[in-house]
Amino acid sequence: MLGKGPSYSKLGQFDVSAFETLSLNHVVREAPVTAAHIIDIDVVVDCEAALRENAQVVVMPWQPHRNNWSAKKTLDEWADEIALLGELRAAGRLLWYNLGTGKSPREGSPIVPVRFFSAVAALGLLGQAGVRTVRSLGVDGGASYSAAFTDLSEKTRLSNGWQNFDVQFEEFPKIMLRTGVDYAPLDAESPIRVYVAQSESEMLPTKVLEYSIRKYCSVAVRLEPLHAAGIGVPSPRDPKNQPRTPFSFQRFLIPEAAGRSGKAIYLDADMQLFTDIRRLWQTPMSGADILAVAEPESSRRRPQFSVMLLDCERLDWDIRQIVRRLDAGELSYEQLMYEMGAGGVVARTIDPVWNSLERYVADQTALLHYTDMNTQPWVFAGHPLGYLWTRDLLQAVKSGFIPRDLVAEHVERGWVRPTLLRQIDEDINDPLLLSGKARREDRAFVAPFRQLPTEQGRSLRTATRAALRDAYFRSPAPFVAGLLKARFARR
Numbered sequence: 001m002l003g004k005g006p007s008y009s010k011l012g013q014f015d016v017s018a019f020e021t022l023s024l025n026h027v028v029r030e031a032p033v034t035a036a037h038i039i040d041i042d043v044v045v046d047c048e049a050a051l052r053e054n055a056q057v058v059v060m061p062w063q064p065h066r067n068n069w070s071a072k073k074t075l076d077e078w079a080d081e082i083a084l085l086g087e088l089r090a091a092g093r094l095l096w097y098n099l100g101t102g103k104s105p106r107e108g109s110p111i112v113p114v115r116f117f118s119a120v121a122a123l124g125l126l127g128q129a130g131v132r133t134v135r136s137l138g139v140d141g142g143a144s145y146s147a148a149f150t151d152l153s154e155k156t157r158l159s160n161g162w163q164n165f166d167v168q169f170e171e172f173p174k175i176m177l178r179t180g181v182d183y184a185p186l187d188a189e190s191p192i193r194v195y196v197a198q199s200e201s202e203m204l205p206t207k208v209l210e211y212s213i214r215k216y217c218s219v220a221v222r223l224e225p226l227h228a229a230g231i232g233v234p235s236p237r238d239p240k241n242q243p244r245t246p247f248s249f250q251r252f253l254i255p256e257a258a259g260r261s262g263k264a265i266y267l268d269a270d271m272q273l274f275t276d277i278r279r280l281w282q283t284p285m286s287g288a289d290i291l292a293v294a295e296p297e298s299s300r301r302r303p304q305f306s307v308m309l310l311d312c313e314r315l316d317w318d319i320r321q322i323v324r325r326l327d328a329g330e331l332s333y334e335q336l337m338y339e340m341g342a343g344g345v346v347a348r349t350i351d352p353v354w355n356s357l358e359r360y361v362a363d364q365t366a367l368l369h370y371t372d373m374n375t376q377p378w379v380f381a382g383h384p385l386g387y388l389w390t391r392d393l394l395q396a397v398k399s400g401f402i403p404r405d406l407v408a409e410h411v412e413r414g415w416v417r418p419t420l421l422r423q424i425d426e427d428i429n430d431p432l433l434l435s436g437k438a439r440r441e442d443r444a445f446v447a448p449f450r451q452l453p454t455e456q457g458r459s460l461r462t463a464t465r466a467a468l469r470d471a472y473f474r475s476p477a478p479f480v481a482g483l484l485k486a487r488f489a490r491r
Contacts, residue, residue, distance in 0.1 A: 001126075001136040002027045003119055005165065008146035009136030010187050019135065022126070024118050027138065028054050030148055035095075036124045039114075040065045041078055046433045048084050058088055059125070061099040062106040074104065079429040097125055113171075120171045129181025135186040141166040169218035169276065177214055177399065184219040189262055191220035192281045194408055195254045197247040198225050198269040201415040201448045204407060205269050205378050208389060219278055226250035229257040233316060236259040236326040242334045245449075251305070252342055253317050257313040261348045266308040269339050272389055279366070280309060280354055289344035293355040303342055303348065315344050334377040377431065378416040379447040381439060387430035390423055397424050417442045 002008060003024045011031070020034040023042045028036040029050035036055035038044060038070050041064040044051065051058055052241050062075050075096050080086035098105040100113035114121035119139045126134055138146060144162040145153050147301040164345035176183060184190030194213065195481065198206050202226070210223045227246075231253045237244050243249045258264045265280060277380040283291060291309040295301055322342050325331040335341035353366040360368050368375045368388065396402040404424060410416045419434055428434060 001122055001134055001139060002031070002033070002242060003136065003138035003140070004145045004149040004152070005138040005140030006142070006144050006146050007140050007185065007187055008148060011137055014137075014186055016186075021476065022059075022122060023055070024139075026149065035059050037118060037125070038064070039099075039118045039121060040067070041071065041082075042067060044082060044085060052087070054083060055093070057093045057095055059095045059097070060083075061121075062096045062109060063099065063104060070099075072104075074106070085474060092332075096136060098195065115167075115171050117165060117168045118242070119168050120175070123181065123183060124175045127175050127181035130407060132180065132182060134181055134183045134195070136183070137186050139168075139185065141169065141426050148291065169278075169365065172218040173216055173276075176217075176220075177401070182220045187220070191222040192217065192222045192277060193258060193262070193264045194221060194277070195251075195257065195264055196223060196225050196266060196267050196269050197227075197250040199227050199246045201413070202247075202269040204402075204410045204416055205376070205389075207402050207406070208378075208393050208396060209267065209273070210271060211401050212392050213277050214391070214401075215395075216273060216276045217278060218276050221277065224257065226253055229253055231256060231319065234323045236323050236333075238327070240446055241326040248337065249319060249322075251308070252317045252322055253358055254310055255312040255315045255317050256319075260315075261313050264310045264312050265308075266368075267312060267368065268306045270373075270376055271307075272368045272392060273368070275366045280307075280350065283350060285309070285311055286347065286349070287345065288347035288349070290346045291350050292340075292341060292346060292348050292351045294348040295355070295357075296352050298333075301357055302338065304355060304357075305337070307350065307367065309350065317342050317344075358385070360388065362413060372450055373447070376447075378420065379445070381417060381419050381431035381433070381434060381442060387431070389427050391432055393420070394424060394427065414446070415448055417445050 001022050002011070004027060008027070021031075022035045022037055023033040024032070024037055025040065026047060028031075028046050033056070035052055035057050037059045060075055063070060063073070064075060064078060065071060075085070075094070078093065079089045085094060093254050096106065096109060098111045098432060100110050100111055105111060112121050112124045112128065114124065115402050123134060141164060160427075162361070170480075172183060175181065178299045182191070196206050196209065206223075206225055213221055213223065227250065228425065233249050233253070247269075254264050254266055263281070263285075265277065280303050285291060287310045292303070292305050295303040320376070322331070322336065326333070326336065331341050340346050351366070353364060355367055356365045356371050357371050359365065368385065370389070374380060375383045377383045377389040384388075393402065393407075397404055397407070407416070407420055407424060411421055419431065419438055422428070422434065422438050422441065423431060
């Protein structure tokens with residue numbers, strides 16, 4: 001898919017012979033393409049000769065726009081007026097679809113929702129047509145054109161009134177979720193690789209995390225649970241060096257799991273996103289091997305390594321060697337987990353909004369981290385922010401991304417609270433709206449981490465108590481109010 005943005009200038013750097021090509025609007029004048037996608041009839045007039053020579057087929061809405069506004073005439077009527085369109089129609093080279101905004105749709109033709117720019121319609125049309133892989137050049141954010149189209153800058157650039165091209169990316173995630181199309185810029189590393197630390201009992205929160213990522217991500221993304229990486233994690237001999245959770249050491253598997261190439265993002269399973277993870281993925285490494293979040297001093301929390309951007313080619317992590325160093329006394333658990341003593345140059349340059357610990361501010365929080373294990377929304381119905389997590393769960397189930405049967409299985413296994421099923425079946429977004437009778441279903445539920453009989457379980461419970469103390473001293477009034485609200489709701 002070729003647009004007029006700055007990255008179009010890179011076309012000569014790639015071998016695109018394996019691709020079918022689709023141009024957006026005036027791009028057809030620059031190179032031969034399989035299909036020329038045009039929304040405005042004005043472009044047909046501007047590019048008449050190029051369309052005849054460069055496009056195998058021309059694809060347009062049944063009711064094309066004119067000067068960025070929906071026009072009344074149908075494509076058939078325009079073909080009667082414009083000789084080129086008539087020629088293409090007679091030769092079977094003129095194809096059409098119905099814009100979602102059209103008022104007189106052509107019966108039997110696909111309906112393609114469109115907002116903002118033609119790339120949105122083109123990607124939606126390709127996804128509906130069964131195309132599964134789309135790469136682009138010239139479909140960029142910002143407000144610039146490639147040098148090949150400077151003559152059009154004053155004529156067509158942002159002529160529909162938008163301030164920049166960034167808004168088109170708001171629609172791409174919806175198209176990818178709806179159609180399954182795999183989209184990414186040709187000049188960027190893709191897919192975005194996200195590795196999540198978890199055990200099988202955290203599979204449901206992991207799936208909700210994945211849904212929240214895909215809900216906003218404007219390019220292809222691949223999420224991989226680290227417990228399924230097939231790499232064994234040895235246990236240190238000294239109990240004080242043993243992992244505090246079944247998945248604490250999994251983050252150190254990532255370079256090996258990624259083939260020691262490219263970048264990767266590390267996340268915990270108990271997280272939820274509210275913006276495009278592409279923003280995190282594109283953060284410059286600036287010479288560092290590991291980018292981590294800078295925890296604000298006001299949070300009174302110890303800085304974490306629960307959100308990281310990793311250079312897998314430069315990191316030489318090997319979990320077997322790391323455990324050997326723990327056993328030899330060369331490294332302590334504290335140094336490993338809180339100072340990243342496994343090696344690598346660390347820079348805490350990621351904005352704190354990417355690891356908001358039990359904090360949420362609408363339109364600001366990028367990633368919410370449910371760190372307090374006693375109150376995580378999948379095990380406790382009284383979490384003050386639980387409605388955010390269950391909202392995505394309900395959406396994921398309705399869309400088919402998460403089968404209801406998966407939730408039922410996790411309830412049966414005792415991994416998540418029983419009232420999650422009631423919320424799904426009764427479409428109750430906020431768990432605090434559950435009736436007292438419904439809440440009694442959770443009374444016998446014991447969260448999986450509380451069932452651990454070992455030192456690991458004691459460490460988890462100690463960490464949870466410490467987190468709750470941190471929450472109280474950080475914001476005592478909201479903390480107490482949340483507890484009172486939860487206790488009242490349980491009655």
